Amino acid sequence: MGSSCSEFSTPWREMSWSERDGTLEKLRTFTSGNPDVGKLRILLNGPVGVGKSSFINSINNIFQGRSTTSALADGIGGKSFTKKYTTYFTDDPSMPGSTYSFAFTDVMGLEGDQGVCTSDIINAMKGHVKEGYEFNPRAPLSKDDSYWYNNSPSLEDQAHCLVTVVDANKIAIMSDETFRKLREIRLAASKLGKYWIPQVVVVTKVDELCPLVKEDLKRVYKCKLLKEKMDQFSAKVGIPVNCILPVKDYHNEIDLKKDMDELLLKALRQIVNYANDYVKSPSYRNQQSL
Numbered sequence: 488m489g490s491s492c493s494e495f496s497t498p499w500r501e502m503s504w505s506e507r508d509g510t511l512e513k514l515r516t517f518t519s520g521n522p523d524v525g526k527l528r529i530l531l532n533g534p535v536g537v538g539k540s541s542f543i544n545s546i547n548n549i550f551q552g553r554s555t556t557s558a559l560a561d562g563i564g565g566k567s568f569t570k571k572y573t574t575y576f577t578d579d580p581s582m583p584g585s586t587y588s589f590a591f592t593d594v595m596g597l598e599g600d601q602g603v604c605t606s607d608i609i610n611a612m613k614g615h616v617k618e619g620y621e622f623n624p625r626a627p628l629s630k631d632d633s634y635w636y637n638n639s640p641s642l643e644d645q646a647h648c649l650v651t652v653v654d655a656n657k658i659a660i661m662s663d664e665t666f667r668k669l670r671e672i673r674l675a676a677s678k679l680g681k682y683w684i685p686q687v688v689v690v691t692k693v694d695e696l697c698p699l700v701k702e703d704l705k706r707v708y709k710c711k712l713l714k715e716k717m718d719q720f721s722a723k724v725g726i727p728v729n730c731i732l733p734v735k736d737y738h739n740e741i742d743l744k745k746d747m748d749e750l751l752l753k754a755l756r757q758i759v760n761y762a763n764d765y766v767k768s769p770s771y772r773n774q775q776s777l
């Protein structure tokens with residue numbers, strides 16, 4: 488890293504850096520393509536402390552036009568700070584009481600023996616986990632727990648896009664165990680009956696990976712190191728690189744920054760499109776539960 492950071496002469500992915508306002512407007516007025524699904528549910532997962540909650544807060548900041556803290560992020564890594572299955576809606580400031588047509592579900596991080604069990608994430612994906620459930624790393628949610636286990640989830644209870652969040656700086660040192668868990672979750676997403684839940688990867692903390700990117704976020708697609716990390720992650724988990732999107736979350740900024748918003752909204756637009764394709768597909772229209 489540091490001075491050894493090198494760049495491609497031209498960006499390897501096209502990015503106009505002037506789509507924020509247009510994308511924001513489209514997302515503000517967007518409605519789900521399936522009348523049975525009011526809110527597209529985006530399920531976040533990934534290792535502890537990678538910026539899952541910060542990503543939700545960042546998106547909320549953009550839509551509120553100011554700094555917010557709805558999905559509380561933690562300043563100290565280690566154990567997972569988020570412990571409950573919690574769904575976050577984004578308020579529409581132009582219409583008090585109403586929220587936009589996408590919602591994020593935040594779950595506990597999955598690293599090591601202090602992380603959430605993969606079966607809990609898989610159950611969350613299928614819509615079996617009820618709102619407010621507190622994850623227990625030592626014991627996954629049981630089918631017999633009728634208070635917290637939803638036996639007959641509707642399409643709306645299920646995840647419509649699985650978003651795996653990873654820290655750009657940690658990809659090289661992620662344990663085999665974490666990769667195994669991520670792969671298991673990915674395979675489960677592809678094996679839900681004949682249905683395939685779309686998956687997107689959000690790579691956070693790109694500012695910490697490379698000083699040139701930290702200085703100017705527009706250099707993100709020129710950074711060789713980041714491209715290497717994304718390729719590495721893609722190969723290990725089996726997710727195509729075009730489904731992997733780098734961002735810098737809002738964490739210590741007070742004011743909104745346009746380039747950060749461009750990357751965050753590019754990611755959100757792809758996530759919402761995939762989620763909508765999923766609920767719009769004729770195979771799901773009449774399907775009540777998995």
Ligand SMILES: Nc1nc2c(ncn2[C@@H]2O[C@H](COP(=O)(O)OP(=O)(O)OP(=O)(O)O)[C@@H](O)[C@H]2O)c(=O)[nH]1
Nearest residue numbers: 536537538539540541561567568569596692736738
């Ligand atoms: N530099 C930088 N720091 C970030 C970024 N995203 C998140 N952080 C910081 O990383 C730390 C962890 O962020 P969280 O959002 O709490 O992570 P999490 O994945 O929700 O963590 P758990 O709920 O504990 O699993 C916080 O100190 C954030 O401020 C980013 O893009 N860049």
Ligand SMILES: [Mg+2]
Nearest residue numbers: 539540568569
């Ligand atoms: Mg969290």
